Amino acid sequence: MFSKLSIRLGLLLFAILMMMELLLYVGLYVSLVDERVDEVSGQLLARGNTHRDVLEDTYDESTLSHVTVMESASDFIVVITDAEGEIIRQSGPVDSALTATIREADRESAPHAGRVIESGWRKNKYIATDSPITIEGRHYGHVYMFAPTSIIREMLGELGGRFLSVGILSLLLTLLVIPFLTRFITRPLLRMKRVTEQLARGGHPAGLDTGRQDELGDLARSIGKLSKDLDRMKNERNAFLASVAHELRTPMTYIQGYADLAMKPGISGEAREKYSAIIREEAHHLSKLVGQLFELARLDQNDFAVRLSPVKLSALADSVLSLVRPAFEEKGVQLLCNIPERLVVRLDATRFQQVLLNLLDNALKHTPAGKQVHLQATVLKDTVKVEVADEGEGIPEDELSTVFDRFYRVDKSRSRKSGGTGLGLAIVKEIIEAHGGQIEARRRPAGGTVMTILLDKGGDDGTHSSGG
Numbered sequence: 032m033f034s035k036l037s038i039r040l041g042l043l044l045f046a047i048l049m050m051m052e053l054l055l056y057v058g059l060y061v062s063l064v065d066e067r068v069d070e071v072s073g074q075l076l077a078r079g080n081t082h083r084d085v086l087e088d089t090y091d092e093s094t095l096s097h098v099t100v101m102e103s104a105s106d107f108i109v110v111i112t113d114a115e116g117e118i119i120r121q122s123g124p125v126d127s128a129l130t131a132t133i134r135e136a137d138r139e140s141a142p143h144a145g146r147v148i149e150s151g152w153r154k155n156k157y158i159a160t161d162s163p164i165t166i167e168g169r170h171y172g173h174v175y176m177f178a179p180t181s182i183i184r185e186m187l188g189e190l191g192g193r194f195l196s197v198g199i200l201s202l203l204l205t206l207l208v209i210p211f212l213t214r215f216i217t218r219p220l221l222r223m224k225r226v227t228e229q230l231a232r233g234g235h236p237a238g239l240d241t242g243r244q245d246e247l248g249d250l251a252r253s254i255g256k257l258s259k260d261l262d263r264m265k266n267e268r269n270a271f272l273a274s275v276a277h278e279l280r281t282p283m284t285y286i287q288g289y290a291d292l293a294m295k296p297g298i299s300g301e302a303r304e305k306y307s308a309i310i311r312e313e314a315h316h317l318s319k320l321v322g323q324l325f326e327l328a329r330l331d332q333n334d335f336a337v338r339l340s341p342v343k344l345s346a347l348a349d350s351v352l353s354l355v356r357p358a359f360e361e362k363g364v365q366l367l368c369n370i371p372e373r374l375v376v377r378l379d380a381t382r383f384q385q386v387l388l389n390l391l392d393n394a395l396k397h398t399p400a401g402k403q404v405h406l407q408a409t410v411l412k413d414t415v416k417v418e419v420a421d422e423g424e425g426i427p428e429d430e431l432s433t434v435f436d437r438f439y440r441v442d443k444s445r446s447r448k449s450g451g452t453g454l455g456l457a458i459v460k461e462i463i464e465a466h467g468g469q470i471e472a473r474r475r476p477a478g479g480t481v482m483t484i485l486l487d488k489g490g491d492d493g494t495h496s497s498g499g
């Protein structure tokens with residue numbers, strides 16, 4: 032239930048949230064404190080100025096007593112001095128800290144609007160203001176106002192208490208919310224973990240669709256698709272293995288049957304020769320099949336790479352044509368070639384030779400005597416188009432793409448006679464795709480097949496992985 036991931040995520044979230052809350056609270060607290068201290072000193076100055084104004088109006092004994100009596104009821108202390116700082120009246124007890132503040136105050140430069148002369152509430156006992164009394168241009172004295180910093184401290188203590196309770200409350204809320212948050216994030220991940228484990232064990236994953244539209248939803252859908260692909264690949268593999276077994280069994284059965292026949296006592300020399308020929312033909316077919324299966328297995332490997340190098344296509348075609356020409360002449364099929372003399376393409380020469388051999392072999396097999404097979408290449412911008420066109424019976428429209436499947440033959444009954452394994456085009460396709468190219472089959476309106484290969488002309492990095 033509580034995986035390592037959710038604990039780590041929870042701790043991280045907790046740390047981040049707490050840090051943010053702490054920062055916010057400290058900021059808020061500091062600004063509130065500053066505001067309150069400013070407010071108190073502003074109030075203090077305003078009161079001092081009012082007293083000063085009254086005294087400037089009528090400076091006599093009764094006004095002096097009036098001011099001090101008025102202030103004695105408040106939290107503040109008012110001290111009235113003469114121009115030299117000698118105390119004339121005070122509203123409360125005067126201690127050494129208070130007299131020291133008055134003594135150190137600069138009386139000459141005090142502005143008439145008054146000023147705060149002590150604001151350090153943290154280290155002093157009082158904050159203080161000074162409002163100078165000026166009557167008819169003469170410097171008469173000062174009204175000093177004092178607020179004990181204990182009031183501020185008390186107030187801050189109260190504020191701190193409130194902050195603490197709000198802090199504890201938000202801590203509790205954070206602690207309460209975090210499990211939900213982490214569950215919200217990690218639950219789909221944990222579910223996917225379970226599902227992929229199921230997948231790895233070969234089971235069918237269920238309950239993956241989270242219905243979410245975010246990245247986690249995407250991930251869930253990708254895993255779902257992966258599981259389907261895996262299923263499909265498993266089925267394909269099974270089907271392929273079944274085909275392999277089937278394809279191997281047929282020649283084996285022939286070989287076994289004819290070997291038994293050939294060894295029967297009293298059989299004529301002529302019959303034995305005939306049977307041996309069949310056995311040899313089947314053994315040949317078998318070894319071709321096994322060879323092609325090996326070839327496919329190699330092409331299927333993930334790290335299979337073609338070695339690309341600039342190749343003069345006409346020269347490569349010439350060497351292929353010289354190999355197949357005798358067979359074409361024997362069957363009476365005309366072989367034409369039309370490749371630009373100077374065309375250079377980046378490809379794997381050996382592999383591409385194999386491709387052309389396969390395609391020309393197919394063309395020859397399916398083209399009747401007296402007709403033509405045409406090998407040609409054209410350049411289209413950055414692509415090279417290589418085509419093998421024949422005038423044979425063609426491939427039915429709905430089988431044009433399936434002929435590239437392994438073991439696929441259009442005419443199943445004739446396949447044994449023609450000796451084909453049905454793997455040639457599958458190998459061709461793998462090689463072309465390893466080159467980063469494409470191949471497709473097309474029917475000619477006039478009858479016959481065109482195999483079209485599209486290849487990058489070059490300027491590539493050198494190798495192409497065949498991929499999965």
Ligand SMILES: Nc1ncnc2c1ncn2[C@@H]1O[C@H](COP(=O)(O)OP(=O)(O)OP(=O)(O)O)[C@@H](O)[C@H]1O
Nearest residue numbers: 393394397425434440441451452453454455456480
């Ligand atoms: N040029 C073509 N004309 C008509 N049908 C073709 C042509 N090329 C291929 N085919 C059809 O596609 C099938 C698959 O071809 P592929 O080359 O893979 O196998 P194959 O020729 O039967 O065997 P292999 O190439 O191993 O000798 C062939 O059996 C044939 O039916």
Ligand SMILES: [Mg+2]
Nearest residue numbers: 389393455456
């Ligand atoms: Mg073939």
